[in-house]
Each structure stands twice: as structure tokens, then as C-alpha cells.
Amino acid sequence: MNDEEIIYQITRAVYRKLGQFADRSLVEDLVTDIFRSIQPALGDISPPSIPTTDLTATPGSSSNRAVISIFGQDGPGIMAAVTHVLAEARCSIVDINQTVLRGKFAMLLVADLSNLNGTLADLQLRLKTEASHLGVRAFVQREDLFHSMHRV
Amino acid sequence: MDYSIYEILQTIRMTEMENLDIRTVTMGVSLTDCADRDINRVCDNVQKKLLGYAAKLVPTVNEISAEYGIPVANKRLSVTPLAQVGAACENRDYVKLARAVDAVAQEIGVDFVGGFSALVHKGTTKAEDAYFEALPEALAVTNRLCGSVSVATTRVGINMDAIKRLGHTLREMAAKTAHKQGLGCAKFVIFANPVEDNPFMAGAFFGAGEPEVTVNVGVSGPGVVAHAVKQAGDCDLGELAEVIKRMAFKITRAGELIGREAAKRLNAPFGIIDLSLAPTPLVGDSVGEILQYMGLEFPGAHGSTAALALLTDAVKKGGVMASSYVGGLSGAFIPVSEDHVMITAAHNGALTFDKLEAMTSVCSVGLDMVVIPGDTPPETISGIIADEVAIGVMNSKTTAIRIIPAPGKKVGEMVEFGGLLGRAPVMAVNTFKCADFIRRGGRIPAPIQGLRN
Numbered sequence: 001m002n003d004e005e006i007i008y009q010i011t012r013a014v015y016r017k018l019g020q021f022a023d024r025s026l027v028e029d030l031v032t033d034i035f036r037s038i039q040p041a042l043g044d045i046s047p048p049s050i051p052t053t054d055l056t057a058t059p060g061s062s063s064n065r066a067v068i069s070i071f072g073q074d075g076p077g078i079m080a081a082v083t084h085v086l087a088e089a090r091c092s093i094v095d096i097n098q099t100v101l102r103g104k105f106a107m108l109l110v111a112d113l114s115n116l117n118g119t120l121a122d123l124q125l126r127l128k129t130e131a132s133h134l135g136v137r138a139f140v141q142r143e144d145l146f147h148s149m150h151r152v
Numbered sequence: 153m154d155y156s157i158y159e160i161l162q163t164i165r166m167t168e169m170e171n172l173d174i175r176t177v178t179m180g181v182s183l184t185d186c187a188d189r190d191i192n193r194v195c196d197n198v199q200k201k202l203l204g205y206a207a208k209l210v211p212t213v214n215e216i217s218a219e220y221g222i223p224v225a226n227k228r229l230s231v232t233p234l235a236q237v238g239a240a241c242e243n244r245d246y247v248k249l250a251r252a253v254d255a256v257a258q259e260i261g262v263d264f265v266g267g268f269s270a271l272v273h274k275g276t277t278k279a280e281d282a283y284f285e286a287l288p289e290a291l292a293v294t295n296r297l298c299g300s301v302s303v304a305t306t307r308v309g310i311n312m313d314a315i316k317r318l319g320h321t322l323r324e325m326a327a328k329t330a331h332k333q334g335l336g337c338a339k340f341v342i343f344a345n346p347v348e349d350n351p352f353m354a355g356a357f358f359g360a361g362e363p364e365v366t367v368n369v370g371v372s373g374p375g376v377v378a379h380a381v382k383q384a385g386d387c388d389l390g391e392l393a394e395v396i397k398r399m400a401f402k403i404t405r406a407g408e409l410i411g412r413e414a415a416k417r418l419n420a421p422f423g424i425i426d427l428s429l430a431p432t433p434l435v436g437d438s439v440g441e442i443l444q445y446m447g448l449e450f451p452g453a454h455g456s457t458a459a460l461a462l463l464t465d466a467v468k469k470g471g472v473m474a475s476s477y478v479g480g481l482s483g484a485f486i487p488v489s490e491d492h493v494m495i496t497a498a499h500n501g502a503l504t505f506d507k508l509e510a511m512t513s514v515c516s517v518g519l520d521m522v523v524i525p526g527d528t529p530p531e532t533i534s535g536i537i538a539d540e541v542a543i544g545v546m547n548s549k550t551t552a553i554r555i556i557p558a559p560g561k562k563v564g565e566m567v568e569f570g571g572l573l574g575r576a577p578v579m580a581v582n583t584f585k586c587a588d589f590i591r592r593g594g595r596i597p598a599p600i601q602g603l604r605n
Contacts, residue, residue: 069160097153108153108160120219139164141221148405150159 010034063144064113065094066120068127072136074105081130082109082138089126090117105136110143163406167222170375171437172403174410175430176226177213178266178351180358180366180423181205183232187240194238195252202229202256205365205420210261212417216410224410229257230356230368231267239279246286247293254294266356268299271346274308274595287321291336292328298354304344304541306548310596312538318342319534319590323557326526330559333567337556338521342537344544344551349424350480355517355552366423367415370480371407372430373399374439377467381445392446393466400427400470408475426480427471428516429463431491433574439463439484440493451486451494451511452503460484461514481550483516489569489576490521499566499577506582513543518551523567523576526559531587533557538590546599 010031015022070082079098086093086109095110116123124140131138166172186197210227217224231237231253238249250268257265268290270280291299301318304310326334341355348359351368380399384392404427415422431438440451446459464483471478488494488508497503505522512518518540524533537553544551558567561578568575 067155067160069164095153097157099157106157106161108155108157110153121215124218139221141163142219145220145222145406145409146155146159146163148409149163149402150155 006038007031007035063142065143066091066111066113066123067139067141067143067146068107068109068111069139069141070105070107070109070131070136072105072131072134074100074103075134075136078105078134078136079107081134082107082127085123085126085130086111088117089123090115091123164221166373166376166402169436170373170379171432171434172373172376172406173223173225173371174217174369174407175372175428176228176351176353176370177209177224177411177414178228178230178356178368178370179206179209179418179420180230180349180356180362180368181232182358182362182364183234183237183267184360186237189240189242191238191241191243191245191248194241195249198231198237198249199252199256202231202253202260205418206260206262209418213414216413216417220406220410220413222406222410225372226263226353228262228351228353228356229260229265229267230351230358231265232358232360233269233271234267235270235280235283236360238283239277244279244282246283247290250286250290250294250297254297257296262296264296264298264353264356266298266300266350266353267358268297269301269357271302272314273302273305273311273344275311276314284317284321287340288325288328288336291325291339298339298341298356300341300343300346300355300357302343302346303537304545304596305598306345306545306602307598308595308602309598310344310538310541310545312590312596313593315342315534315537315541316531316590316593318537319530319532322533322555323530326557326559333561333569334526334556334558335569335573338554338569338573340554342541342553344541345549346552347480347550349426351424351426352428352430352481352485354554362423363421365420367411367418367420368423368426368480369407369411369414370426370428370430371403372428372437373403374429374431374442374484375436376403377429377463378436378438378441378445381442389462393462396463396466397470397473400467401474403427404471404474404478408477422477424477424479425471425475427467427478427482428480429467429484431485431487431494432572433490433492433495435492438491438493439486440491440497444493450497450500450502452497452507456507457511457514460486460511464514464516481516485517485520486511486515487520487554487574488522488579489567489574490572491574495574495576498579505579508579509539509543512540512551513547516550518544519553519555521573521576522555523558523561523578524555524581525563525578526557526561528557528581529585529587531585531590532581532583534590535586536581542596545596546601548601
């Protein structure tokens with residue numbers, strides 16, 4: 001964020017508190033004072049000390065879907081447990097495919113993470129913990145990995 | 153469902169059982185604007201700049217790795233050749249600069265930082281003379297810093313004066329780290345035709361034509377290719393090349409995805425993906441194993457050069473199909489100490505030094521992590537370097553030399569480096585002399601294939 005943007009943000013915040021009809025010169029004084037007091041903390045922004053890019057931002061991944069794969073010995077309650085965790089995390093199920101082959105359970109599930117409650121790391125941890133209680137293995141991976149690897 | 157069970161299982165098997173990993177996410181940072189007359193200010197500028205760009209590198213990459221379920225083995229930095237960064241100083245204290253870069257690498261938490269480098273393929277400047285003086289000490293007193301020197305290109309020929317000097321430098325470097333079996337030499341690479349965007353260590357540096365900052369990715373996966381070759385069974389070599397190519401495509405795609413995601417989250421442009429089959433000492437993560445599955449009893453047997461040529465070419469073709477930004481070295485690495493099959497082959501006599509040199513003419517790097525007797529004369533070391541760079545120069549390809557004259561060690565003794573660097577038997581070198589040839593010095597002219605304008 002450069003100086004102009006900072007001043008703009010402060011001005012907006014002051015107007016929000018004081019209302020649209022606040023005295024303009026008072027606002028200017030306040031903004032000048034605030035900016036001067038925080039300026040030293042902004043540090044030396046001349047090159048080469050600070051990059052021009054904003055490294056604090058963490059934009060989301062390009063994919064909003066995850067592939068959840070569950071493998072292991074078949075047993076009661078696996079599907080129920082997994083879908084319960086997903087419901088709690090506010091993830092909707094886009095697609096699901098389940099097979100039992102010679103007693104081995106394999107479930108593949110595509111979940112939409114648009115309304116994910118918490119981080120993907122949290123969801124991974126909860127699913128892996130649940131899976132270990134049930135004696136199966138869970139893998140949670142962003143969907144675009146599979147698209148990249150298996151589609152031209 | 154958009155993907156079959158087979159495809160999803162294959163992906164999971166690659167990461168869980170076949171050691172597919174992103175070997176490195178390497179952020180390249182230009183340090184050209186850190187120059188100053190005062191060495192202390194240069195150190196300060198460099199540290200501030202690296203912290204500014206790379207402070208979040210390690211946590212960001214770890215986060216992406218978890219989200220995609222693909223391990224990222226290393227997080228690294230590459231920087232502008234430090235010989236150039238310190239050139240303007242009145243007091244060219246390159247050891248001080250080396251320490252400063254090493255300290256900031258530790259603070260950021262990266263595994264290695266590459267770029268204690270100089271490009272001297274046509275000759276040395278006064279600053280580069282000071283760099284050469286500091287080189288053995290700088291790599292002995294730092295832990296994460298790696299260095300490299302370019303001594304030859306197809307365009308300008310071979311700087312034999314620099315090669316003559318490096319024979320002595322390597323011996324000194326080994327002596328200064330004798331208590332660690334000459335480990336300093338394991339962090340130093342000599343190049344012909346170096347690439348400016350290589351993400352792999354120890355030879356990474358950030359070239360003069362590079363932008364302010366980029367994210368480059370190195371992907372490995374010899375285990376994945378070995379499994380595919382094994383599964384292919386008794387097919388002919390044309391079919392085998394096709395199998396390797398398909399697997400290289402998938403590995404490259406996974407790598408590019410991770411690289412682009414890392415670049416996006418770090419607000420830096422994506423540079424290149426380097427698809428290089430780079431082994432580790434682990435069983436199931438070996439290029440030598442691939443050669444064995446192809447039908448060789450051990451690497452070094454007759455047929456090894458042909459097998460490696462097929463492998464390197466198929467890997468490149470699969471990679472190029474998968475991504476428009478394949479760069480770096482891309483191909484197959486054949487380090488000795490980092491590959492358990494190569495270690496055994498060197499130990500049981502299947503792989504000799506001369507056969508290894510022949511194989512490097514078709515691999516993507518060169519003589520890598522080769523341990524030679526500690527008393528090998530400096531001129532002989534220079535001769536080894538000259539031979540290897542000649543292969544690169546005449547074939548318009550990168551070749552590299554990372555050899556360790558292990559102090560006090562004789563042929564056949566085992567040298568342990570530990571970790572990713574592994575262990576290797578001391579290999580015999582030709583003991584006939586080449587000193588009179590090396591002593592001539594000068595510059596071997598560029599070959600005719602360098603004059604392509």
C-alpha cells in the first residue's frame with residue numbers, strides 16, 4: 001500500500017465516524033496528524049529495502065473444489081462420518097463415487113469449498129482424524145491438481 | 153465424476169509410494185540494486201531485500217503443499233551472482249557478504265541459497281579475483297550458501313586460466329572443510345553454458361537477464377518413472393520412451409500447478425519449471441533404478457549411455473508437451489553419492505570414472521557429487537574440469553562439475569556426507585599427468601558451432 005492509498009483509507013475511516021457533514025478542515029487536520037504519527041512505523045519504502053508488492057495478501061487458490069479420497073477396510077458409518085464433517089464445514093458435495101472391492105472400501109468425493117467454514121487445513125485435519133478413528137485413510141487435495149495431471 | 157478412480161489412485165500412489173515430490177520451489181531475487189561502496193551497506197541492503205520478498209516463502213509453500221497433498225522437499229533462494237553485487241565495494245570482503253546472505257537464509261528458513269557465483273567464461277575482473285580468493289573460506293564458514301562459477305560457453309570458448317586456478321581452489325576448499333570430508337566442495341559447481349533460471353542446488357543463481365523476482369520450480373520423480381518402466385514390462389525401446397514421456401507430462405503438470413500457485417500467493421511472476429529426475433539416497437527415488445528396469449545390470453554397463461540418452465530425451469519431450477515454460481536444466485541428473493544404485497555401481501566397479509564422464513554427455517548436468525582421492529594433484533582436477541566443460545561447449549549443452557577431493561581418503565574408501573548429499577566411494581582417476589597441458593592457460597577458442605549468427 002503506498003502513501004496515497006493509506007491517506008485515502010484514513011480519510012474514509014474518519015468520515016465514516018464523523019458523518020458526511022463533518023467539517024472539512026477538521027478532517028484534513030485529523031488525517032494529517034494520524035498519517036504523521038504512523039509514518040515512522042511504515043518504515044523506509046525506498047528501494048531496495050521493501051518490495052513494491054503487497055506480501056501480506058493471501059489470495060485464494062484458483063480452485064474452489066477439493067477431491068476427497070477415502071480408502072481402507074469397509075465398515076459401517078464411513079460415509080456418514082465423512083458427510084457429517086463436510087456438513088459442519090459448510091461444504092456441499094458436488095459428486096460422489098463409492099465402490100467396495102473384495103472388502104476394500106474406496107470413496108471419491110468432490111466437495112465445493114466456496115462456503116468453507118474455516119481453512120482447508122482445518123478440514124483436512126478433521127477428516128484425517130475422523131478417518132483414523134474409522135481405520136481408513138483420507139486424502140484431501142485441491143481438484144485442479146487432477147485436472148492438470150490427467151487432462152491435456 | 154470428472155476423474156476415474158484409476159486417475160485419482162495413480163496420483164495418490166505417486167506421492168505416497170513413489171516419492172513424487174516438488175523438489176524445490178526456488179525464489180529468484182535480483183540483488184543488482186543492493187550495490188554500494190561500503191560493504192556493510194551492501195550486506196544490509198541484501199538482507200532487507202531478501203527479507204522483503206521471501207519472508208513468507210516457507211509458510212506459503214508449506215500451505216500449498218498441504219492443500220494439494222504433494223510434498224515440497226525444499227524451499228530455496230537464488231540471487232544475482234554475488235561477485236557482481238560486491239564489485240563496487242572499496243573493501244571487497246566477500247566472506248562478509250557470504251555470511252550476511254547465509255544469516256538471512258537461516259532467518260527466512262530456506263534450505264539453501266544459491267548465488268555465491270561468478271561468470272568468468274571469458275575472463276576475470278578485479279572483483280572476481282577477490283571473489284576467487286574468498287571462495288574456500290566463504291563456503292567453509294557458511295551452512296546454507298552455495299556457489300558456482302561459469303568457466304566456458306559455446307559462444308566464447310573455455311577459460312583455461314580460471315580452470316587452472318579452480319584445481320587449486322577445490323583442493324583448498326576441501327582442506328578448509330576437511331573435518332566434514334570436504335563438504336565445502338559439495339556446495340560448489342563449475343559450469344559450462346550455465347542456465348540463469350536453474351532452481352536446483354548447488355548451481356542455482358539468478359542471471360543478469362532475469363526480472364526483479366520470480367518463482368522457479370524444480371520437480372523430480374525418478375520413483376514414478378521407475379514404476380512406469382517396471383510396469384511397461386517387456387516392450388521395445390520406442391514404446392518405453394512413450395511410457396516415460398507420458399509420465400514426465402503428468403509430473404510436469406503437477407509441478408507447474410504448484411509453481412503458479414506459489415507465484416500467485418507470493419505476488420511474484422512465475423518463471424520456469426525444471427523437470428529433472430533428481431535422485432535422493434532413498435530406495436525408490438533413484439535414476440540408477442530406472443536404468444536397471446530398462447535392462448542394465450548396473451549403471452556403467454555397456455549400453456548405459458544409450459539408455460540414459462533415451463531417458464533424458466523422453467523426459468524433456470514429456471515436459472515440453474506439458475508446459476510452455478520448461479527451463480532450467482530439465483532432464484536426468486546422475487549424481488553418484490545421492491543415488492543408492494549409483495553408489496553400489498561405483499562401489500562394485502560397474503561404474504568407472506571414465507564411463508560416468510561418457511554418460512554425462514547425454515544427461516542434463518555432468519559429473520555430480522563424485523568423490524576422488526584427496527591427494528589428486530590440482531592440475532589433474534583442472535584436467536577433469538576441462539574435459540567436462542569441453543563436452544558441454546562442443547555439444548551446446550550445460551555441463552557441470554561437482555567433485556570432492558576428500559582429504560586423506562584413498563580409492564575405494566567410503567565418504568559419508570549425510571542427508572540428501574548421501575555417501576560415495578572414492579573413485580579412481582587417471583593418474584597419468586596433464587600438468588603441462590593445464591599450465592599453458594589461455595582461452596580455448598569458441599567452437600565453430602558457436603558462430604551461428
